[in-house]
Amino acid sequence: MAKVLGKEVLRSDLIALKVEAPEIAKKAKAGQFVVVRADEVGERIPLSLARISPEDGSLGLVVQTIGVTSSKLGAMNVGDDIADIAGPMGHATPIKNYGRVALLGGGFGAAPMYPIGKALKEAGNTVTSIIGARSADLLVYEKELAEFSDQVLVSTDDGSKGFKGLVTDVLKQEIEANGVDWVMAIGPAIMMKFVSLATKPYGIKTFVSLNPIMVDGTGMCGACRVSVGGKTMFGCTDGPDFDGHLVDWDLLMTRQRTYLTEEKVAMEKYSCSCVPSAK
Amino acid sequence: MAEIKIPEFTKEEIKEIRKTRTAMPEQDAKARGRNFEEVTIGFTAEDALREANRCLACKKRDCVSGCPVEVPIPEFIALIKEGDFIGAAKKIKEKNPVPAVCGRVCPQESQCESKCALGKKNEPVAIGRMERFVADYERVNGGGSSNGQVKKPKPSGFKVAVVGTGPAGLVVAADLAKLGHEVTMFEALHKAGGVLVYGIPEFRLPKAIVQSEVDGIKALGVNIKVDSVVGKLYTIDELLGDFDAVFIGSGAGLPMFLNIPGENLNGVYSANEFLTRTNLMKAYLFPEYDTPIKKGGHVAVVGGGNVAMDSARTALRLGAEAVYLVYRRSMEELPARKEEVHHAIEEGIDFRLLTNPVEIVGEDGWVRGIKCVKMELGEPDESGRRRPVTIEGSEYVIEVDTVVMSIGTGSNPIIPNSTPDLEINRRGYIVADESGATSKPGIFAGGDIVTGSATVILAAGAGRKAANSIHEYLMTKVKA
Ligand SMILES: Cc1cc2nc3c(=O)[nH]c(=O)nc-3n(C[C@H](O)[C@H](O)[C@H](O)COP(=O)(O)OP(=O)(O)OC[C@H]3O[C@@H](n4cnc5c(N)ncnc54)[C@H](O)[C@@H]3O)c2cc1C
Ligand SMILES: Cc1cc2nc3c(=O)[nH]c(=O)nc-3n(C[C@H](O)[C@H](O)[C@H](O)COP(=O)(O)OP(=O)(O)OC[C@H]3O[C@@H](n4cnc5c(N)ncnc54)[C@H](O)[C@@H]3O)c2cc1C
Ligand code: SF4
Ligand code: SF4
Ligand code: FES
Numbered sequence: 001m002a003k004v005l006g007k008e009v010l011r012s013d014l015i016a017l018k019v020e021a022p023e024i025a026k027k028a029k030a031g032q033f034v035v036v037r038a039d040e041v042g043e044r045i046p047l048s049l050a051r052i053s054p055e056d057g058s059l060g061l062v063v064q065t066i067g068v069t070s071s072k073l074g075a076m077n078v079g080d081d082i083a084d085i086a087g088p089m090g091h092a093t094p095i096k097n098y099g100r101v102a103l104l105g106g107g108f109g110a111a112p113m114y115p116i117g118k119a120l121k122e123a124g125n126t127v128t129s130i131i132g133a134r135s136a137d138l139l140v141y142e143k144e145l146a147e148f149s150d151q152v153l154v155s156t157d158d159g160s161k162g163f164k165g166l167v168t169d170v171l172k173q174e175i176e177a178n179g180v181d182w183v184m185a186i187g188p189a190i191m192m193k194f195v196s197l198a199t200k201p202y203g204i205k206t207f208v209s210l211n212p213i214m215v216d217g218t219g220m221c222g223a224c225r226v227s228v229g230g231k232t233m234f235g236c237t238d239g240p241d242f243d244g245h246l247v248d249w250d251l252l253m254t255r256q257r258t259y260l261t262e263e264k265v266a267m268e269k270y271s272c273s274c275v276p277s278a279k
Numbered sequence: 280m281a282e283i284k285i286p287e288f289t290k291e292e293i294k295e296i297r298k299t300r301t302a303m304p305e306q307d308a309k310a311r312g313r314n315f316e317e318v319t320i321g322f323t324a325e326d327a328l329r330e331a332n333r334c335l336a337c338k339k340r341d342c343v344s345g346c347p348v349e350v351p352i353p354e355f356i357a358l359i360k361e362g363d364f365i366g367a368a369k370k371i372k373e374k375n376p377v378p379a380v381c382g383r384v385c386p387q388e389s390q391c392e393s394k395c396a397l398g399k400k401n402e403p404v405a406i407g408r409m410e411r412f413v414a415d416y417e418r419v420n421g422g423g424s425s426n427g428q429v430k431k432p433k434p435s436g437f438k439v440a441v442v443g444t445g446p447a448g449l450v451v452a453a454d455l456a457k458l459g460h461e462v463t464m465f466e467a468l469h470k471a472g473g474v475l476v477y478g479i480p481e482f483r484l485p486k487a488i489v490q491s492e493v494d495g496i497k498a499l500g501v502n503i504k505v506d507s508v509v510g511k512l513y514t515i516d517e518l519l520g521d522f523d524a525v526f527i528g529s530g531a532g533l534p535m536f537l538n539i540p541g542e543n544l545n546g547v548y549s550a551n552e553f554l555t556r557t558n559l560m561k562a563y564l565f566p567e568y569d570t571p572i573k574k575g576g577h578v579a580v581v582g583g584g585n586v587a588m589d590s591a592r593t594a595l596r597l598g599a600e601a602v603y604l605v606y607r608r609s610m611e612e613l614p615a616r617k618e619e620v621h622h623a624i625e626e627g628i629d630f631r632l633l634t635n636p637v638e639i640v641g642e643d644g645w646v647r648g649i650k651c652v653k654m655e656l657g658e659p660d661e662s663g664r665r666r667p668v669t670i671e672g673s674e675y676v677i678e679v680d681t682v683v684m685s686i687g688t689g690s691n692p693i694i695p696n697s698t699p700d701l702e703i704n705r706r707g708y709i710v711a712d713e714s715g716a717t718s719k720p721g722i723f724a725g726g727d728i729v730t731g732s733a734t735v736i737l738a739a740g741a742g743r744k745a746a747n748s749i750h751e752y753l754m755t756k757v758k759a
Contacts, residue, residue: 262571
C-alpha cells in the first residue's frame with residue numbers, strides 16, 4: 001500500500017503523483033521503474049520513476065491516462081492509497097561523462113528524463129533536453145528540465161512555440177551544429193524508433209527505455225519479450241534501457257497491441273462505472 | 280460437528296472393499312471444462328472410513344518409504360478408522376505441514392501409493408485422498424489450519440528473514456515461528472503463496488486453501504511483506520545485516536522458450552504468463568478484474584508436465600474451442616500426475632503425442648498455427664527414457680490462435696546476481712547441502728531454487744529440514 005502525498009495535473013492526460021514509498025526511494029536509481037497495481041481488481045503496470053526522493057521517502061510518477069489503470073491512477077487524490085507498488089525494477093541508466101548528451105522525452109517520457117538528466121549533468125555532461133508537442137499548450141516539463149539542462153530545445157507541430165516540426169529535426173540540427181556524443185530517448189515506441197533512426201547515420205550511441213507490456217516485472221512471465229540485436233530479451237530484467245539501433249521496433253509495436261480489443265472493453269466498462277450518466 | 284458413525288465391516292466385506300479404491304466424487308467432465316471450480320469434490324466421512332478400512336496396517340510401512348517426508352501413513356489411517364479425523368490431520372502434520380495441498384497435488388502414484396502393499400494385487404490405498412479429507416476436515420471443524428497454534432512460544436530474541444512465500448518458505452516460517460523466532464517473509468508479488476497462488480489453477484487447488492495456510496502462518500506472528508523483491512529492494516547481504524539468518528526459497532520461476540522461429544508473435548505465452556494472468560490476476564473474470572488474456576479460439580500447449588496440463592485445461596475453461604497438447608514423447612513418458620492426464624483426456628484435450636514444434640507460423644504479427652514434426656522413439660538416452668527422433672517429411676501445421684510454452688523453467692538470476700559470493704551451480708541454482716546450508720554462513724536455501732522445478736512436498740520437506748538447521752545455527756550463535 002502506498003499513500004498519494006501530492007498530485008499535479010500537468011496536462012489533461014498527464015498526471016504527476018507524489019507517492020509514499022520510503023524503502024523504494026532509498027534504493028532506486030535513475031532509469032529504474034516500479035510496478036503498480038491501483039486497487040484490488042487492478043492490473044500490474046510498470047511506471048518509470050520521475051522523482052526519487054529518499055529525503056522525504058517519496059517517489060514521483062507521471063502517468064499518461066490512456067487506459068483503465070492509468071485512468072484509475074490519474075483519478076486518485078491526495079490521501080488515497082495505491083494498492084501495491086513494487087520495485088525498483090530493472091537496471092539503472094548507466095551514468096557517466098559521455099561529453100555532450102541530448103535527451104528526448106515524448107509524452108510522459110520527459111518526466112523520467114528528469115532524474116536521468118540531472119545525474120548526467122552531475123557526472124559532468126553538457127546536457128541538451130529536447131521536447132516536443134503538437135502545440136505550445138501541450139508542452140510539459142520544460143521548466144523542470146531547465147533546472148539542470150544547459151539548454152532546452154522545443155519543437156511544436158504547428159510552430160506555436162520553438163522550432164516548427166519534429167523533435168528529430170531539432171536533434172539533427174543540434175548534431176550538425178554542436179555535435180552530440182550520446183543520446184537517450186523515452187516515450188512512445190514510434191518516437192524512440194525515429195530518434196534511433198535519426199542518430200544511426202551519425203553512429204551516435206542511442207539509449208531507449210523500452211515499454212513492452214509487463215506483468216510481474218521480475219523476469220517471471222516473459223510477457224515483456226523484446227528483440228535486441230536479434231536476441232530475445234526480457235524488457236524488465238535485461239532493460240528497460242537498450243541500444244536503440246539494435247531494437248526490433250516493429251516487434252515491440254506489434255506486441256504492444258496484443259490486448260487492443262480487450263482494452264477497449266475494459267475502458268468502456270470503466271467509463272460507464274465512473275460516469276453513470278454517460279450512455 | 281456432525282456425528283461420526285464408525286462403520287463395522289465384516290471380514291467378508293473388508294475383503295470385498297479392499298479390491299477397489301473408493302472413488303472420489305468429481306464434477307461432470309463436460310460441465311467442469313467450462314468453470315474454474317474444483318474438479319474433484321473430495322471424500323465424505325463415509326468414503327474416508329471405507330478407504331481407511333482397506334489399509335492392511337503393514338508392519339513394513341512400505342508406503343512411508345515412498346513419501347519424501349515420511350508421513351506416518353498407517354498411523355494416520357488408523358486414526359481415521361477410529362473416527363478421529365482431527366487427530367489424523369495432526370499426525371500427518373508431524374511430518375507434512377501442508378496436507379490439504381499435498382493431498383491434492385502430490386504425484387501419489389509415483390510416491391506413497393506406488394509402494395503400497397495392497398497395490399501389489401489390488402488398487403493401492405488412496406492415501407492422498409484421505410490426506411486431503413482429514414486436512415479439509417480439520418480446516419473446517421478444527422478452527423483453521425493447525426499451523427495456527429494458539430499458545431505463543433517464548434520469544435528467542437532471534438530474527439530470521441525468509442525470501443519467497445512458496446511452500447518452502449511457508450514451512451520454514453511456520454516452523455521457526457513456533458520455536459519463538461521472529462520471522463519476516465519477503466515476497467516479490469503482491470500476494471503470498473508462490474506457485475500455489477500464481478501457477479496451480481483454482482480448479483485443482485482452491486486459493487482459499489492456500490490463503491488459510493498463509494493466514495495460519497500470520498497467526499503465528501509471522502510478518503509477510505509483499506511487493507518486496509529481494510535483490511532489488513534489499514540485497515541478501517543487507518538482510519543478513521538486519522536478521523540473524525536468511526532462508527532463500529525463491530523458486531524456479533524463469534520461463535523457458537524453445538528458441539524456434541515465431542516465438543515472439545502475439546498470442547505466444549509462457550505458461551507462467553498464461554497461468555499468472557489467469558490465477559493471480561484473475562483474468563478469467565475480466566473485465567470485473569482489469570487484467571486481460573486471450574480467450575477462446577484454438578490453443579496449442581507445448582509440453583507434458585503438470586504445468587502443461589494446467590495450461591491446457593485453463594485454456595479450455597477460458598472458452599477455447601479446441602486445445603491441443605503437443606508433446607514430443609509418448610503417453611507413458613508424460614511427467615504430469617496421472618490423475619491430471621486422466622482428467623485432461625476426459626475434458627477433451629486433444630493429445631498430439633510424439634509431436635515436436637519446429638516453428639510458430641504467423642500473419643501480421645499474430646499466431647496462425649504451429650508447425651510440428653512427428654517423432655518416433657529411438658534408443659534410450661542418459662535419463663533412461665527413449666529418445667524421440669524426427670520422422671523425416673512428417674511436417675504439418677496445426678491451426679491455432681494461441682500457443683502456450685510449457686517446457687520448463689529455470690532459475691531467476693536476480694538473487695544470484697546481487698549476491699556475488701553465494702555459490703551457484705552450472706544451471707544457475709543455489710548450491711545447498713541436505714540441511715539447506717549454502718556456501719555463505721547464515722544463509723540457507725531450499726525448494727525449487729536449489730533442486731530446479733520439483734514438487735510441493737519436496738519444497739515443503741526442504742523447508743522443514745532448513746528450519747531445523749537454522750534453529751540449530753541460531754542456538755550455537757551467542758547473542759551479545
Ligand atoms: C518500463 C516501463 C516504464 C513505463 N513508464 C511509464 C510512465 O512513467 N508513465 C506512463 O504513463 N506510462 C509508462 N509506461 C507505459 C504504461 O505502463 C502503460 O501505458 C500502461 O500499462 C497502460 O495501462 P492502462 O491500463 O492505463 O492502459 P491499457 O488500456 O491497458 O493499455 C494501453 C496501452 O498500454 C500498453 N500496456 C498495457 N498494459 C501494459 C502493461 N501491463 N505493461 C506495459 N504496457 C502496457 C499497451 O501498449 C496498451 O496498448 C511504462 C512502460 C514500461 C514498460
Ligand atoms: C503450474 C504448475 C503446476 C504444478 N503442479 C504441481 C503438482 O501438481 N504437484 C506438485 O507437487 N508440484 C507441482 N508444481 C511444482 C511446485 O509448485 C513447486 O515445485 C513448488 O511450488 C516449489 O516451491 P518453492 O517454495 O520452492 O517455490 P515457489 O512456489 O516457486 O515460490 C517462490 C516464491 O518466491 C518468490 N520470489 C522469487 N524471487 C523473489 C525475490 N527475488 N524476492 C522475493 N520473492 C521472490 C516468488 O514470487 C514466489 O512467490 C507445479 C508448478 C507449476 C508452476
Ligand atoms: S505428502 Fe504426498 S507423498 Fe507423502 S503421504 Fe502425503 S500425498 Fe503421499
Ligand atoms: S503399504 Fe498400503 S496397506 Fe500397507 S500400511 Fe501403507 S497404506 Fe496401508
Ligand atoms: S514482465 Fe514478466 S518477465 Fe518481464
